[in-house]
Amino acid sequence: MPPDDKRARILAAATAVFATRDFHRVPVSEVAQRAGVGKGTLYLYFPTKDALREGALQASLERLADEVDQQAVANVSGEAALRAIVLSILRFFWKRPELLTVVQRYEVGRGRRASDRRHRVVRAIERVLTRQGYGAAGASRHLSAAFLTGLARAAILNHAPTDRPELVATRIVSLYLHGLAGAQRPRRRPASAGAQRGAA
Numbered sequence: 001m002p003p004d005d006k007r008a009r010i011l012a013a014a015t016a017v018f019a020t021r022d023f024h025r026v027p028v029s030e031v032a033q034r035a036g037v038g039k040g041t042l043y044l045y046f047p048t049k050d051a052l053r054e055g056a057l058q059a060s061l062e063r064l065a066d067e068v069d070q071q072a073v074a075n076v077s078g079e080a081a082l083r084a085i086v087l088s089i090l091r092f093f094w095k096r097p098e099l100l101t102v103v104q105r106y107e108v109g110r111g112r113r114a115s116d117r118r119h120r121v122v123r124a125i126e127r128v129l130t131r132q133g134y135g136a137a138g139a140s141r142h143l144s145a146a147f148l149t150g151l152a153r154a155a156i157l158n159h160a161p162t163d164r165p166e167l168v169a170t171r172i173v174s175l176y177l178h179g180l181a182g183a184q185r186p187r188r189r190p191a192s193a194g195a196q197r198g199a200a
Contacts, residue, residue, distance in 0.1 A: 005044050009035040014056035019096065025051055061103065064092050065120040072124035078132030079173060085125060086152050087169040093156045094165050102154055122146050125131050134177070 013035035013188055017026050032042040046052040089118055093100050114173040125145035134143045151172045159168055174182075 011056050011059045014052050068121050068124045072127045077127050081128045083169050083173045086172050089152045090165040097156050
């Protein structure tokens with residue numbers, strides 16, 4: 001079996017296990033068993049549990065960035081592309097909002113490489129905005145793209161237990177593109193015909 005295949009299996013197992021429980025409650029032996037390798041083999045690839053978590057997180061963020069890149073060039077409307085991008089971000093963090101804090105610490109502590117991955121998502125949004133002619137060009141458009149990721153992060157940290165990521169993604173993009181005044185609001189019920197006649 002190629003060594004890279006073992007590494008990929010270890011990362012996949014670590015990602016799955018860390019997604020279900022807090023980092024400190026996951027034994028390395030469980031990750032090794034799920035990956036089908038010995039504990040010693042796992043430590044050959046990842047010398048510490050922290051290195052294992054970092055590797056799993058890095059691989060997951062890379063997949064998220066790849067997914068967002070694909071959605072940015074999909075042959076759909078700008079609004080649909082933005083909604084798909086936001087939904088991917090929400091689904092990644094939805095059940096583990098504390099992971100967002102871990103990612104932010106990781107991005108700050110790991111310098112350019114982590115920063116480039118974060119900016120891939122912002123650049124993907126910027127490409128959609130450019131294609132649709134939304135907003136001013138240049139630094140202003142880049143900042144506008146970053147605003148959308150900020151709205152997504154706010155939803156991750158503040159959504160209600162009954163909220164669904166699909167509906168929240170729709171609300172975020174509606175708010176982003178149309179503002180509070182133009183965002184979807186409940187319609188007022190029309191007055192009954194009798195009430196209208198009485199008022200006349």
